[in-house]
Amino acid sequence: MKITIRQMRLSDLDEVLAIESYSFPTPWKRSMYEHDLLRNPYARFFVALNEQDEVVGYIGGWFVYEECHIGTIAVRRDLRGRGIAKLLLRHVARQALREGLDYIILEVRVSNQPAINLYRKLGFRQVGLRKGYYTDTGEDAYLMMNDNLEELAAMEFEGVSTSGDGEEEGNNQRSGGQPASG
Numbered sequence: 001m002k003i004t005i006r007q008m009r010l011s012d013l014d015e016v017l018a019i020e021s022y023s024f025p026t027p028w029k030r031s032m033y034e035h036d037l038l039r040n041p042y043a044r045f046f047v048a049l050n051e052q053d054e055v056v057g058y059i060g061g062w063f064v065y066e067e068c069h070i071g072t073i074a075v076r077r078d079l080r081g082r083g084i085a086k087l088l089l090r091h092v093a094r095q096a097l098r099e100g101l102d103y104i105i106l107e108v109r110v111s112n113q114p115a116i117n118l119y120r121k122l123g124f125r126q127v128g129l130r131k132g133y134y135t136d137t138g139e140d141a142y143l144m145m146n147d148n149l150e151e152l153a154a155m156e157f158e159g160v161s162t163s164g165d166g167e168e169e170g171n172n173q174r175s176g177g178q179p180a181s182g
């Protein structure tokens with residue numbers, strides 16, 4: 001499968017929100033994405049497109065000084081397990097390196113085994129436990145970190161390939177962010 005990754009645009013939001021709606025217990029609202037895309041200089045949000053130009057996945061995070069904090073990542077349900085999330089995370093690592101960041105950090109629900117496996121596979125390690133982090137369900141979060149961005153950026157994956165992984169401008173530049181949707 002050939003995947004293209006580019007910055008998320010407002011015109012992607014219908015497709016993004018459709019995936020969001022079944023991917024998270026408390027989906028982000030359109031206004032939250034709009035805020036990040038339009039007004040948050042720290043935000044870096046990207047979509048993965050298939051050959052039909054459909055949004056098949058997305059990732060969003062905030063680049064704040066030396067830290068990239070991933071806030072959301074999801075893949076269209078019918079296309080999971082094909083390596084799209086790996087491409088999205090690698091893309092963010094490449095972008096983070098270009099902007100001189102040192103590490104990627106994220107929270108993940110302790111019950112979300114597919115995501116935990118994904119992060120471990122890409123070199124993330126558990127660096128903390130945040131009790132009751134998810135206010136919707138009261139679930140704990142593992143805090144996971146990858147501070148070897150060169151290794152992640154250089155990873156090669158079988159089965160999927162990507163284009164459009166070149167220089168990115170970032171949505172804007174750098175601020176806070178929404179609580180991670182996990």
Ligand SMILES: CC(C)(COP(=O)(O)OP(=O)(O)OC[C@H]1O[C@@H](n2cnc3c(N)ncnc32)[C@H](O)[C@@H]1OP(=O)(O)O)[C@@H](O)C(=O)NCCC(=O)NCCS
Pocket residue numbers: 023024072073074075076079080081082083084085086087107108109112113114115117118119121181182
């Ligand atoms: C988590 C998610 C983004 C993974 O996307 P994906 O494109 O299916 O993941 P990939 O195909 O790139 O898989 C990468 C690795 O993740 C792990 N993984 C993915 N799906 C898995 C599953 N259902 N069960 C166990 N491990 C899984 C595997 O280790 C896999 O590596 P492998 O294929 O070499 O074995 C996707 O399941 C999703 O959108 N989930 C709902 C939203 C979500 O939970 N986001 C994470 C919030 S922290």
